[in-house]
Amino acid sequence: MNVLGSLRFAVRGISANKLRSMLTTLGILIGVAAVIVLLSVGTGSSAAVKKSISALGTTTLTINRSAGGNGRAGTVGGAGGFAARLGGGAAGRGGAATSSTSGTRSRSTNLTVADAASLLNSTSAPDVADVAPVETAASVTAAYTGVTHTVGSFVGSTPSYLTINNDTVQYGTSFTDNDYTGREQVAVIGATVAQDLFGVSSSAVGQTVQFNGKNFVVRGVLTAKGSTGFIDQDDLVVAPLTTVQDEFTGVAASLSSVIVEARSAGVITTAQNEIYSVLDARHKVTAATRDYTVQNPASIVATATSSTKTLTVLLGAVAAISLLVGGIGVMNIMLVTVTERTREIGIRKAIGAGRGDIVVQFIAEAVLLSVIGALAGVAIGLIGSRFRIVGVQPVVAPWSVFLAFGVAVAVGLFFGIYPANRAAALKPIDALRYE
Amino acid sequence: MTRRPVIQLDRLSKTYGSGETLVHAVRGVDLTVERGDYLAIMGASGSGKSTLMNIIGCLDESTRGRYLLDGVDVQGLDGHQLAVIRNRKIGFIFQSFNLIPRTRAVDNVALPLAYAKVRGSERTPRALAALEAVGLSDRAAHFPNQLSGGQQQRVAVARAIVTEPVLLLADEPTGALDSRASAEVLALFDRLNADGRTVVVITHETEVAQHAKRVIRMRDGEIVDDIRQARLGGAPPRHGVPVEELARAHSV
16 A cells, blocks of 8 residues: 555545544644744744844943842842833832942942043043933923823933934934033923823924923924833933932932943943943942942843743743644544444455554544644634734744644644554454444 | 365364353364365354354454465464455455445455555556456446445455455355345356356355355354365356346245
8 A cells, every 4th residue: 555545545534524524623723823823923022022122222231330249239230221211210219229228338339420431431441432321310290381291211311311322303402511511401302201291292392391390491302212012212301410410319319320332232242341340440349349230231132032932932832732632633533533434444454454554544644634734724823923913913933834834743643643553453353343 | 286275174163252151153173175166154143154254264363273275374374464365365255345435446446456565557457357357347436335235246346356366255245135136246256266266155045055066054163064066177056047047046
């Protein structure tokens, strides 16, 4: 009996009971489609996270103060690094917590504007392109002609802050170095703040807004960046650091953070090491006693990637289970088929079919069922991945299609072996007598 | 070359169960069937004739004794070797036709050739030739459910002879047929035997047994009667009798 002959019998066996075969293949179909769609949702969300992280700038390092030893410093720095740009409030709270513990520490050194300035040194830190000290003010409310808006992130910095963060001014202009040195009460506002206060972003330029009751002139409105999924990047106000210290936070306190731009993504680790050597010398600390952390975006990407990978694996596991259930369905129906066709098996054995012939015939039928299901599942899965699912645009990874198809066929093969062997093990005399 | 017997049974016994429930289905049967013979095995149900036929057909194994099929001792052969023996040496014809459903007549007939690993291009011509031999070449593409009982049984005969086996083994071949179809099938057996094929028929109908050259009767697992009705080398006794007359005799 050759393969072609076995396939012909398999087709005949499957078409003998079309509805039943269809329902069986449905199990495999759903499994394969689920694997493809869920894995592509996982891949899609991972791509989305990567994209939003790279929007933060892959050349940007964030320096935060840390309160304690290395273990804790890592986590505080991680959260702060994220939050410095995304949520000033969180960073502000972190800063407050740090200063409250600083009293108990003998060698706590504040992160100062002088620290930031020391990094702009072409000999000791040649790979640092730009530096911006950052001071965030917590719970700032903006008001304009009776309309109020609670600002998500109120940042005091230098004009470099905007360039390092890839922020551009859509309407009006940025504030200048003169505004910084002159302690001018001016600000640049994010698109969300502008929309909330003025309705139309462009009409904000030149207007006077009250931040916690203090008058600031709006110099410009930033180009909208969108949401990262966690935090609205446009719910932001940037004002000169000097003014923010004067009006909100006071001069004595440490900076919330310092953001540093490396010359390129390739030298970011070198730049990080330069920051370490410069600041370690200034703060008189070693790697073990370091009282600040430098957050490298590569490590944020790594963290985010590993978490989306977990998500993908989880989704894949759920889909794999449904594929397994489909496989059990194939086995179930094959056992029924074997019982139903016991007599036929007896006839075949009487006219000379060997064990192998019977095994091949029934395995071919099981595999054919799962191949049909898998092909339909691939089609449905590819169609399904074209739609947005819970806000994520799925990205089909070609390997997932081959994986799903291959696993489905293997499942059919595996679950076909037992029924096929049961059929082949029937004694011809018993099989022929079976009614 | 010496013409060895097709079947040689030597003190063959078959028992089922053990202890108090021990049943002797076949008790020490000696039987030799020569090449070209036409043997009818008769007996009431429970006489052991079906058990004997299953052993002869290599579908079941004896408990004691020796069985040579075409000179081959089938005792102790494994499942695969028995499958090959059934495929090459025996052609089965069953009471209920036992064609594979949803499979064309020609494919049913070609099936034993497929199991014999005959090349695909050779199978169809041989299957068609076998169908021609049973007078059904015009029904080659029909499915079993499109054929009458008599036609189905003739397809089954074609399937039995397609591998050129040494033995045609028929179990109540007319049991499910009307008298006309029975007569046709029996006439076909007569012709195949006249062409030199060895035929063994298990039956309880005397009309069927009248076609055989030799008739044995079984009772309680033993042969109680052995009658030769026609010479081994000659034609079977009813060969050449018109089908209409056979049908009349059958319907009595």
